[in-house]
Amino acid sequence: MNDDGIQSLRQALATFASERDWDQFHSPKNLSMALIVETAELLEHFQWLTDAESRALPPKSHEAVRLELADIFIYLVRLADKLGIDLLEAARGKMVLNELKYPAQRVRGSAQRASEYEPEAKSLETTFP
Numbered sequence: 001m002n003d004d005g006i007q008s009l010r011q012a013l014a015t016f017a018s019e020r021d022w023d024q025f026h027s028p029k030n031l032s033m034a035l036i037v038e039t040a041e042l043l044e045h046f047q048w049l050t051d052a053e054s055r056a057l058p059p060k061s062h063e064a065v066r067l068e069l070a071d072i073f074i075y076l077v078r079l080a081d082k083l084g085i086d087l088l089e090a091a092r093g094k095m096v097l098n099e100l101k102y103p104a105q106r107v108r109g110s111a112q113r114a115s116e117y118e119p120e121a122k123s124l125e126t127t128f129p
Contacts, residue, residue: 003088010081013074031079038075042068 017023045065046054057065080087101114 003086006077006087009074010077013078014081017078026078026082028079028082031075031082035072035075035079038068038071042072 014023017026042065045057045061045068077087080090
């Protein structure tokens with residue numbers, strides 16, 4: 001999704017909440033909690049599945065997961081809007097930090113945290129949580 005798409009969605013969500021007088025409930029605290037609840041609902045669809053099963057969901061489960069992801073995205077966009085955070089800019093910045101913490105030639109095929117394989121990455125982790 002490009003920035004115009006996110007901005008359009010951000011505006012549509014703000015209008016949707018305003019028309020229902022829900023803005024009063026959309027504090028960063030409440031939106032953060034709603035985001036976690038929706039994430040937990042997403043996890044329920046994968047609980048007890050094998051890795052292979054999680055990659056090949058039946059159509060009904062796939063649709064339910066699609067809707068949970070939409071809920072998560074909606075709350076995430078709404079929270080970012082309330083905090084004045086440009087999600088695309090934040091993600092791009094985080095990718096730069098991740099490239100520093102996890103250089104491909106050093107971590108390829110490993111699931112270790114940066115602090116477990118590279119002492120200098122620990123200072124980055126402390127500076128940029």
